Amino acid sequence: SDNPNDPDYIRTTGMGWFPGYTINLETGERMNMMFGEDSYLVADNGRDMLFNPTKNEFDGLGRVVFGGKHYVYIVGNKVVEWEQFDLRFDFPAYDAGKSLADVIGFDTISVIQDIYRTIAYASSMYVGMPLSNPDEEWLSNDVTVKIRIGKPYARFNSVTLDATQEWDSTLIAGSDNDFYPMYEFSTEDIATTMYNGDKADNDLDLIGVVPNPYYAYSSYERNALDNRVKIINLPEKCRVSIYTVNGILVRSFTKDDPITSLDWDLKNSAGIPVAGGVYLVHVKDEATGAERIVKWFGSLRVEDFNRF
Numbered sequence: 001s002d003n004p005n006d007p008d009y010i011r012t013t014g015m016g017w018f019p020g021y022t023i024n025l026e027t028g029e030r031m032n033m034m035f036g037e038d039s040y041l042v043a044d045n046g047r048d049m050l051f052n053p054t055k056n057e058f059d060g061l062g063r064v065v066f067g068g069k070h071y072v073y074i075v076g077n078k079v080v081e082w083e084q085f086d087l088r089f090d091f092p093a094y095d096a097g098k099s100l101a102d103v104i105g106f107d108t109i110s111v112i113q114d115i116y117r118t119i120a121y122a123s124s125m126y127v128g129m130p131l132s133n134p135d136e137e138w139l140s141n142d143v144t145v146k147i148r149i150g151k152p153y154a155r156f157n158s159v160t161l162d163a164t165q166e167w168d169s170t171l172i173a174g175s176d177n178d179f180y181p182m183y184e185f186s187t188e189d190i191a192t193t194m195y196n197g198d199k200a201d202n203d204l205d206l207i208g209v210v211p212n213p214y215y216a217y218s219s220y221e222r223n224a225l226d227n228r229v230k231i232i233n234l235p236e237k238c239r240v241s242i243y244t245v246n247g248i249l250v251r252s253f254t255k256d257d258p259i260t261s262l263d264w265d266l267k268n269s270a271g272i273p274v275a276g277g278v279y280l281v282h283v284k285d286e287a288t289g290a291e292r293i294v295k296w297f298g299s300l301r302v303e304d305f306n307r308f
Helices: 098-104 111-122 197-206
Strands: 030-035 072-075 078-082 087-091 124-128 165-167 170-172 208-210 229-232 237-244 249-256 262-264 277-285 291-299
Touching: 030 098, 087 098, 087 111, 098 111, 197 277, 197 291, 208 291, 229 291, 249 262
Parallel strands: none
Antiparallel strands: 030 072, 072 124, 078 087, 165 170, 208 229, 229 262, 237 249, 237 277, 277 291
8 A cells, every 4th residue: 555544554464553753863864663572472462563562571470571572673774785695785764664574574484585684683773672651651642762872983874875876766966075974053153252342241240249148258268367258250441349238438449450350358448347238349341331230248257366
């Protein structure tokens, strides 16, 4: 039959129903699949030509059943050659399993046919035997299984190397990069720009005070009498002013160096420790005139002169 929904599509025997499909992540092409089942395990759906494994690993007598032994084979699009017997088999891209069925479903048995069957199974990129989820009804939802397999760096081809090939009435030309990996990307969004005002304004959003809040200690402090926080992600040229919430200037700094942070020892301009509370840190970028205000809270500890 030419109708994919007919039971005798491709072949009248040997074909089953698999509720899914496989995509090769390296090439984007759909791949052929096979599955098997153990027809002896009728109680575990092993004789219905459907991919419907059960959850059972063992039967009531402790014998291995593995859900009906529904083996899954994912077959790659590649050429397999057996030089010893001068045999060659081209496994194409997805063709609803026709090529595999023609090889595996021989009506007679011979040495050559057995070799072809061996080649067919050897072309599998992945083999597995999944079981159903005991907590879910079979096919009650969609599921995606991602299989990652490490491969060495090498030339890759889905058609014959260094040649032009016709498949499914479509002419497939050779690779643009001689079948070596080839990628395309753009650095337009991440390219370095100079004197970008919008970028400079946005970078001010990264300015902060750490730690914030400050609870009587920071990892920047050097000894028991040291109180210290850092104002970070500052532009190269800027002015930093620290105010109380009612607008009184507590401390100011002028920065003109490539270092992106400065230390505040939690003292005012007269060298007196500030009181605990909320402070406003105002930063003005001298290059662009842009400004940023950060709210900071600190709870200072009582100085202990006995800890030396």
